[in-house]
Amino acid sequence: MGKSQIKNNIRRLRFNADEMTQQQLADAVGASRQTIIAIEKGNYSPSLELAFRIAHTFSTPLEEVFLYEHIEIIKKKK
Amino acid sequence: MSYREKENIINILSGLLITLIYGWVVLQRHLEGTIDLTTDYKTWGSVFLIFILVSIVARIIIYIIFHIINAIATREQRIPAEDERDKLIKLKATRNSHYIFSSGFVMSVMALAFGMPVYMIFIAFIIVGLISEIVDNGSQIYYYRKGV
Structure with missing residues (x-):
């Protein structure tokens, strides 16, 4: 729950795609506008299938749409 | 507020309203002496069955009224289709609701044993x-707002 480590460039990609609206993207990938908003904000990590559909809509590779931020968790030994 | 959040709030309110009104009517009949809820368990069976029927009919009516008011207020005619996020949220909320109902059931049986x-x-x-239903819808509202 909360912010995930998966970041995305959907907002930028929408802007580059003739300022595509969230609703247009939602219709194109078969999701609700609320889901697109949640993905953009990083509040929801989509399924692999939905992620591929989003990438396909922008005609870009998946790794250009979604990025994984690896955070090292250092455990201090007592 | 999204359609799903409004839908969950309506579910909580209608659940409370239907249970309280039905509970009050049944209690009044018990106090008048028409039915005896302390010893006649067959009556309890009827009370539950009628409650299920009343609940379904009342919810359908409330849902239709909600949809009409929502359509007038937002000018959106179609109900948004359920996608993968909606299904995941529903699943998690159902899990929470089952935890509450199972705990309540165990506590009731324990109280019976005592x-x-x-x-x-x-x-x-x-x-x-009623509590598990509130938890179900409340969880959905929480997951829609905070993320899942």
Whole structure:
């Protein structure tokens, strides 16, 4: 729950795609506008299938749409 | 506020309203002496069955009224289709609701073992059922707002 480590460039990609609206993207990938908003904000990590559909809509590779931020968790030994 | 959030708030309010009104009517009939809920368990069966029917009919009516008011207020005619996020949220909310109902059921049975009258278990089922429904819809609102 909360912010995930998966970041995305959907907002930028929408802007580059003739300022595509969230609703247009939602219709194109078969999701609700609320889901697109949640993905953009990083509040929801989509399924692999939905992620591929989003990438396909922008005609870009998946790794250009979604990025994984690896955070090292250092455990201090007592 | 999204359609799903509004839908969940309506579900909580309608659940409370239907249970409270029905519970009050049944209690009045018990106090008048028309039915005896302390010893006649067959009556409890009827009370539950009628409650299910009343609940379904009332919810359909409330849902239609909600949809009409929502359509007028937002000018959106179609109900948004359920996608993968909606299904995941529903699943998690159902899990939370089942935890509450199972805990309530175990506590009711424990109370029965400690000498609580049998009719109290039926009352406990209604209360626990209502609480678990509130948890279900409340969880959905929480997941829609905070993320899942």
